[in-house]
Amino acid sequence: MAAWSNGAGSGDGVAVATRLRDHSHFAVRVATSVGVAVLAILLSVGLAGCAAGKPPVVPSDDDAKVAVTVRVVDNSFEPSEITIDAGQAVNWVFEGPSSEHDVVADDGSFVSELMRSGSYTHVFTDAGSFDYLCSTHPEMRGNVTVE
Numbered sequence: 465m466a467a468w469s470n471g472a473g474s475g476d477g478v479a480v481a482t483r484l485r486d487h488s489h490f491a492v493r494v495a496t497s498v499g500v501a502v503l504a505i506l507l508s509v510g511l512a513g514c515a516a517g518k519p520p521v522v523p524s525d526d527d528a529k530v531a532v533t534v535r536v537v538d539n540s541f542e543p544s545e546i547t548i549d550a551g552q553a554v555n556w557v558f559e560g561p562s563s564e565h566d567v568v569a570d571d572g573s574f575v576s577e578l579m580r581s582g583s584y585t586h587v588f589t590d591a592g593s594f595d596y597l598c599s600t601h602p603e604m605r606g607n608v609t610v611e
Protein backbone atom coordinates (compact mmCIF):
# COMPACT_ATOMS: atom_id res chain seq x y z
CA MET A 465 0.00 0.00 0.00
CA ALA A 466 2.73 2.36 1.03
CA ALA A 467 4.84 1.35 -1.98
CA TRP A 468 1.91 1.93 -4.32
CA SER A 469 1.36 5.37 -2.85
CA ASN A 470 5.05 6.22 -3.24
CA GLY A 471 4.95 5.01 -6.82
CA ALA A 472 1.98 7.15 -7.63
CA GLY A 473 3.58 10.05 -5.82
CA SER A 474 6.81 9.90 -7.75
CA GLY A 475 4.80 9.48 -10.92
CA ASP A 476 3.03 12.73 -10.19
CA GLY A 477 6.36 14.30 -9.42
CA VAL A 478 7.70 13.38 -12.85
CA ALA A 479 4.55 14.66 -14.48
CA VAL A 480 4.82 17.98 -12.62
CA ALA A 481 8.50 18.30 -13.54
CA THR A 482 7.64 17.63 -17.19
CA ARG A 483 4.90 20.24 -17.11
CA LEU A 484 7.29 22.74 -15.56
CA ARG A 485 9.89 22.00 -18.20
CA ASP A 486 7.30 22.46 -20.95
CA HIS A 487 6.16 25.66 -19.33
CA SER A 488 9.65 27.16 -19.16
CA HIS A 489 10.24 26.12 -22.79
CA PHE A 490 7.05 27.95 -23.66
CA ALA A 491 8.23 30.99 -21.69
CA VAL A 492 11.54 31.00 -23.60
CA ARG A 493 9.68 30.73 -26.92
CA VAL A 494 7.39 33.63 -25.95
CA ALA A 495 10.32 35.72 -24.78
CA THR A 496 12.13 35.01 -28.06
CA SER A 497 9.17 35.98 -30.23
CA VAL A 498 8.59 39.12 -28.19
CA GLY A 499 12.26 39.95 -28.63
CA VAL A 500 12.03 39.38 -32.39
CA ALA A 501 8.86 41.50 -32.58
CA VAL A 502 10.49 44.35 -30.64
CA LEU A 503 13.58 44.11 -32.87
CA ALA A 504 11.36 44.21 -35.99
CA ILE A 505 9.54 47.29 -34.67
CA LEU A 506 12.81 49.02 -33.81
CA LEU A 507 14.20 48.20 -37.27
CA SER A 508 11.15 49.51 -39.13
CA VAL A 509 11.12 52.68 -37.01
CA GLY A 510 14.83 53.08 -37.73
CA LEU A 511 14.35 52.59 -41.48
CA ALA A 512 11.37 54.95 -41.54
CA GLY A 513 13.53 57.45 -39.67
CA CYS A 514 16.25 57.13 -42.31
CA ALA A 515 13.78 57.50 -45.16
CA ALA A 516 12.35 60.60 -43.56
CA GLY A 517 15.88 61.89 -42.83
CA LYS A 518 16.50 63.53 -46.20
CA PRO A 519 13.63 65.48 -47.74
CA PRO A 520 13.14 65.47 -51.54
CA VAL A 521 15.73 67.32 -53.63
CA VAL A 522 14.74 70.90 -54.51
CA PRO A 523 15.97 71.83 -58.01
CA SER A 524 18.89 74.24 -58.18
CA ASP A 525 18.12 77.83 -59.25
CA ASP A 526 20.98 77.70 -61.75
CA ASP A 527 20.03 80.91 -63.60
CA ALA A 528 19.86 83.12 -60.50
CA LYS A 529 22.38 85.91 -59.95
CA VAL A 530 24.56 84.76 -57.05
CA ALA A 531 24.91 87.06 -54.03
CA VAL A 532 27.03 84.85 -51.76
CA THR A 533 29.11 81.75 -52.44
CA VAL A 534 29.64 79.08 -49.76
CA ARG A 535 32.38 76.48 -50.21
CA VAL A 536 31.43 72.90 -49.33
CA VAL A 537 34.59 71.11 -48.29
CA ASP A 538 35.59 68.19 -46.08
CA ASN A 539 33.99 68.66 -43.60
CA SER A 540 32.53 72.12 -43.29
CA PHE A 541 30.64 74.92 -44.98
CA GLU A 542 32.82 78.00 -45.44
CA PRO A 543 31.57 80.40 -44.28
CA SER A 544 29.10 78.46 -42.18
CA GLU A 545 26.95 81.50 -41.34
CA ILE A 546 25.90 84.10 -43.88
CA THR A 547 23.35 86.91 -44.10
CA ILE A 548 21.58 87.98 -47.29
CA ASP A 549 18.58 90.05 -48.32
CA ALA A 550 15.27 88.47 -49.34
CA GLY A 551 15.30 87.69 -53.05
CA GLN A 552 19.05 87.00 -53.17
CA ALA A 553 20.63 83.68 -54.12
CA VAL A 554 23.23 81.58 -52.34
CA ASN A 555 25.55 79.38 -54.39
CA TRP A 556 27.17 76.36 -52.74
CA VAL A 557 30.30 75.15 -54.55
CA PHE A 558 31.18 71.51 -53.85
CA GLU A 559 34.92 70.96 -53.60
CA GLY A 560 35.07 67.61 -51.77
CA PRO A 561 37.72 66.53 -52.23
CA SER A 562 37.43 63.19 -50.46
CA SER A 563 33.69 62.93 -49.79
CA GLU A 564 30.35 63.66 -51.38
CA HIS A 565 28.33 66.27 -49.49
CA ASP A 566 24.93 67.85 -49.79
CA VAL A 567 23.03 70.87 -48.52
CA VAL A 568 19.83 69.97 -46.66
CA ALA A 569 17.68 72.66 -45.02
CA ASP A 570 16.13 71.61 -41.71
CA ASP A 571 12.75 72.73 -43.11
CA GLY A 572 13.29 71.07 -46.51
CA SER A 573 13.08 74.38 -48.40
CA PHE A 574 16.42 73.79 -50.16
CA VAL A 575 17.92 70.34 -50.66
CA SER A 576 20.74 69.39 -53.05
CA GLU A 577 21.91 66.05 -54.39
CA LEU A 578 24.98 64.45 -52.83
CA MET A 579 27.85 65.94 -54.86
CA ARG A 580 31.63 65.91 -54.94
CA SER A 581 31.89 68.71 -57.50
CA GLY A 582 29.64 71.24 -59.17
CA SER A 583 27.35 73.68 -57.43
CA TYR A 584 23.86 74.25 -56.10
CA THR A 585 22.01 77.56 -56.02
CA HIS A 586 18.93 78.58 -54.06
CA VAL A 587 17.00 81.86 -54.13
CA PHE A 588 15.66 82.85 -50.71
CA THR A 589 12.40 84.70 -51.21
CA ASP A 590 11.28 84.84 -47.58
CA ALA A 591 13.01 86.42 -44.59
CA GLY A 592 13.99 84.09 -41.79
CA SER A 593 16.76 81.98 -40.30
CA PHE A 594 17.45 78.77 -42.21
CA ASP A 595 19.61 76.07 -40.63
CA TYR A 596 21.02 73.37 -42.88
CA LEU A 597 23.39 70.43 -42.75
CA CYS A 598 25.07 67.74 -44.81
CA SER A 599 22.98 64.57 -44.56
CA THR A 600 26.00 62.27 -44.45
CA HIS A 601 28.01 64.45 -42.03
CA PRO A 602 25.50 65.86 -39.52
CA GLU A 603 28.35 67.74 -37.83
CA MET A 604 28.58 69.86 -41.03
CA ARG A 605 26.11 72.61 -40.23
CA GLY A 606 25.41 76.05 -41.63
CA ASN A 607 22.90 78.87 -41.45
CA VAL A 608 21.49 81.40 -43.88
CA THR A 609 19.85 84.44 -42.33
CA VAL A 610 17.57 86.25 -44.76
CA GLU A 611 16.71 89.84 -43.87
Ligand SMILES: [Cu+2]
Pocket residue numbers: 539563564565566598599600601604
Ligand atom coordinates in the same frame (compact mmCIF):
# COMPACT_ATOMS: atom_id res chain seq x y z
CU1 LIG B 1 29.22 66.02 -45.92
